[in-house]
Amino acid sequence: MKAISKLSREPGLVVTDVPAPVCGPADVLIKVKHAGLCGTDMHIADWDAWARGRIHPPLVLGHEFAGEIVEVGDHVTAFKTGELVNAEGHIICDHCRQCRMGDGHICRNTSIIGVDRDGAFTDLIAMPATNVMPLNGIPTSVGAIMDPLGNAFHTVLSTEISGNSVLVIGCGPIGCWAVGIAKAAGAKQVIASDVQGRRLKLAKAMGADVALNPMEVDLNESIKDLTEGEGMDVVCEMSGHPTAINQAFKAARFGGKVQLLGLPSGEVPINLSNDVIFKGLTLYGVIGRRMYETWHKMQSFLSSGLLDPTPVITHTFKLDQIDEALEAIRSGEAGKVILEIES
Numbered sequence: 001m002k003a004i005s006k007l008s009r010e011p012g013l014v015v016t017d018v019p020a021p022v023c024g025p026a027d028v029l030i031k032v033k034h035a036g037l038c039g040t041d042m043h044i045a046d047w048d049a050w051a052r053g054r055i056h057p058p059l060v061l062g063h064e065f066a067g068e069i070v071e072v073g074d075h076v077t078a079f080k081t082g083e084l085v086n087a088e089g090h091i092i093c094d095h096c097r098q099c100r101m102g103d104g105h106i107c108r109n110t111s112i113i114g115v116d117r118d119g120a121f122t123d124l125i126a127m128p129a130t131n132v133m134p135l136n137g138i139p140t141s142v143g144a145i146m147d148p149l150g151n152a153f154h155t156v157l158s159t160e161i162s163g164n165s166v167l168v169i170g171c172g173p174i175g176c177w178a179v180g181i182a183k184a185a186g187a188k189q190v191i192a193s194d195v196q197g198r199r200l201k202l203a204k205a206m207g208a209d210v211a212l213n214p215m216e217v218d219l220n221e222s223i224k225d226l227t228e229g230e231g232m233d234v235v236c237e238m239s240g241h242p243t244a245i246n247q248a249f250k251a252a253r254f255g256g257k258v259q260l261l262g263l264p265s266g267e268v269p270i271n272l273s274n275d276v277i278f279k280g281l282t283l284y285g286v287i288g289r290r291m292y293e294t295w296h297k298m299q300s301f302l303s304s305g306l307l308d309p310t311p312v313i314t315h316t317f318k319l320d321q322i323d324e325a326l327e328a329i330r331s332g333e334a335g336k337v338i339l340e341i342e343s
């Protein structure tokens with residue numbers, strides 16, 4: 001079967017032929033219909049420092065996907081063939097301390113599909129049945145983005161939103177979804193910040209009350225004006241940019257919550273005394289999705305119509321158009337890019 005692979009320890013991705021995976025007794029075999037392309041795939045394609053330290057080629061990429069079950073392992077009773085599903089791509093050990101305390105998203109032994117083992121940019125993927133979620137009527141094009149959408153849900157809904165003011169810094173796809181989720185969850189005011197006008201437009205389309213470009217306005221002064229000098233109840237930092245992380249701490253009100261999802265590429269200098277400790281901030285590091293609380297929340301928001309994530313999906317490509325797909329992301333023109341995988 002055709003697959004988007006990393007074959008050697010150098011930049012680039014190739015479309016190759018790989019053998020079909022075997023469905024183990026506790027697995028289901030899924031025919032992939034849609035898959036999402038994201039920053040992680042860009043890092044692997046570009047072969048940056050993170051990729052060089054983590055990735056062991058040959059590897060089939062892809063960790064965001066949805067499709068149809070075509071085979072069910074002997075020990076699996078919860079699923080049948082023909083069901084449309086997606087899956088949590090973090091495969092966890094179930095026996096470390098975090099797993100056994102219900103915090104599987106921070107399992108010390110996590111193996112990620114498309115990163116640590118073969119992924120979903122191909123026709124078939126075998127997944128442990130415990131990771132698989134039924135789509136319950138959600139189309140596979142949306143099912144394919146529920147991994148990054150789940151990051152947004154995890155970021156926003158792990159603190160109190162109802163009646164609170166929320167600032168989202170960094171309006172890539174996950175930031176734009178965070179805006180929509182905060183609105184849907186009853187935030188009194190949602191402010192979006194990004195250095196790109198095109199992204200701010202998308203944030204507005206997802207419901208941001210105010211969109212600010214910190215290259216054009218003084219973000220902290222604007223926040224003060226918009227909140228009667230108080231600052232924000234909740235700040236979601238989605239960019240990982242050192243300046244933005246500092247802005248996040250400054251924008252939060254005394255006693256505010258700062259949800260940190262964006263990954264900086266190195267160390268970030270922070271005035272901990274003035275900007276965190278004396279302000280009594282609570283910081284939360286967001287990794288993955290809570291298993292499976294985040295998935296159930298997400299399904300509720302999607303199937304009830306509380307959130308429509310589709311305005312953020314701007315481009316769809318076929319599997320062998322991977323170069324064009326990467327180019328669309330690099331150009332800065334794209335929101336979320338998905339692949340349509342036909343057999």
Ligand SMILES: [Zn+2]
Nearest residue numbers: 038040064148
């Ligand atoms: Zn991703």
Ligand SMILES: [Zn+2]
Nearest residue numbers: 093096099107
């Ligand atoms: Zn574990």
